[in-house]
Amino acid sequence: MRTTVSSERNRDLPASYPFEPTSTIKSLFKESGTMSKLINCPGCGASVPDLPGLPHKYIGATMGCWEIYTQILAKEYGEFRYPEHTHRMTVDTYAVQHPGQPGRQSIQSVNGHLLSLHFLIDRGMTGKEATAAFSRVLRNADSLTWLTPPVPNGTLTVLDVVIAPTLDEHTKLVESWANNVWEAWSPHHATIRKLADQFMR
Numbered sequence: 001m002r003t004t005v006s007s008e009r010n011r012d013l014p015a016s017y018p019f020e021p022t023s024t025i026k027s028l029f030k031e032s033g034t035m036s037k038l039i040n041c042p043g044c045g046a047s048v049p050d051l052p053g054l055p056h057k058y059i060g061a062t063m064g065c066w067e068i069y070t071q072i073l074a075k076e077y078g079e080f081r082y083p084e085h086t087h088r089m090t091v092d093t094y095a096v097q098h099p100g101q102p103g104r105q106s107i108q109s110v111n112g113h114l115l116s117l118h119f120l121i122d123r124g125m126t127g128k129e130a131t132a133a134f135s136r137v138l139r140n141a142d143s144l145t146w147l148t149p150p151v152p153n154g155t156l157t158v159l160d161v162v163i164a165p166t167l168d169e170h171t172k173l174v175e176s177w178a179n180n181v182w183e184a185w186s187p188h189h190a191t192i193r194k195l196a197d198q199f200m201r
């Protein structure tokens with residue numbers, strides 16, 4: 001029987017990614033009970049296990065989605081030995097895809113992580129350089145505004161990324177995910193580039 005994980009994955013990924021879901025994600029879905037207990041994450045839209053609790057103060061994710069995200073982070077810190085550039089992309093993409101509700105912290109988070117994606121994707125910076133650059137911009141920006149999230153907020157999600165069995169494949173999937181979400185935010189690219197230009201000359 002096809003699981004929701006693989007059907008979600010196959011919907012958006014090219015046939016060159018014939019991966020099966022990892023055992024961890026399969027067990028997460030099993031623990032959550034039947035497939036009827038899946039819900040759509042309000043951030044990324046992924047169909048995820050309906051787990052109790054709220055994972056974060058201002059990141060707008062469900063616990064089921066957050067659990068899958070933490071599995072991705074665990075792989076990056078563990079078996080993949082901290083691929084800096086890819087890890088930066090993972091954190092930025094997840095935050096941008098889960099903007100939450102308008103508020104001081106969420107506005108700072110979305111602007112900061114969009115700036116970081118801009119530095120990584122458009123300016124070819126390393127993870128370290130992007131972190132330093134967006135931190136500098138945020139420190140010096142007079143005011144940041146709430147950027148209305150796109151609908152949909154990208155079409156690839158953590159479900160498409162957590163399946164990667166090797167670092168090489170993980171890197172490709174994270175890049176696809178990051179580019180997919182960055183493109184979804186194209187109505188705000190000019191705002192982000194302008195913000196970056198003010199402090200990056």
Ligand SMILES: [Zn+2]
Nearest residue numbers: 041043044065
């Ligand atoms: Zn989500």
